[in-house]
Amino acid sequence: MKHVTVWYDGSCPLCAREIAVMKRLNRRGAVDFVNVGDQESASCPIDRRALLERLHAREGEGPILSGAPAFAAMWRALPLLRPLGLAARSPFVLRVLEALYLRFLRLRPPSMALLKARAITPG
Template sequence: MATTARNETTLTDSSQGQQTPSVDTLFFDGQCPLCAGEISQLRKVRGDALRIVDIHELDETGDVTPDSVVPSNQSPNKDQLLRVLHLRRADGSWLTSADANVAAWEGTTHGRILSALRWPVVRHIADAIYAIWARWRYRRLYGKQFQESFHAPHK
């Protein structure tokens, strides 16, 4: 199983009355064909055990909306979310990149297999490959710099 990793950042909710989600929330790029395919499979096997949010459905500022149950003043912006996969744990901590992917599949057959990517020796190789792939995917879809009006106009 995925554990706390170097890509994880813990956030403290400074706002009063903000509810913490009871399940993890995965933020994905709905305009990425590979991502959309994986999310389709993930929805089938995880169901309600994982909340899945398309990054392009976030509010105009690119901040995560209160509807996502993530405080916008502490969350990554839309560009950051598009660069690498992000998963917010129910406890408010964040996982990114391969850690987020492995955590998203927790409790499934795929999750048991993917957990090998977090083994100490394999982790470094998997993280390097993920970083190269994520950079290539982002540039292929959005160029060197994300521009909301061009890359993700409102629907």
């Protein structure tokens, strides 16, 4: 199994929650998580703005993957999610996952605003 590096936007509450779950599943340390949302100095193999727009990952020394292929690479490195990552090797499954990810990206800005507003509002 190849080591995977994942670049994510830790300033996004939804992304941070998702990655927190992935970190708990990363018992073997097969995935390195790099938060590019809070660190100007974070290791950025491509333009930082591009890294903040979508999840990116790299399996070993392979190409940098974006979106659903990046999730699939991460899942393949995590034993519990490996079957889903392997299923995503199918072009059809990967297209479906990418379509779902694109929907999430459209909902992300209003969801982030709502979550940040809730965090600020005393209650």
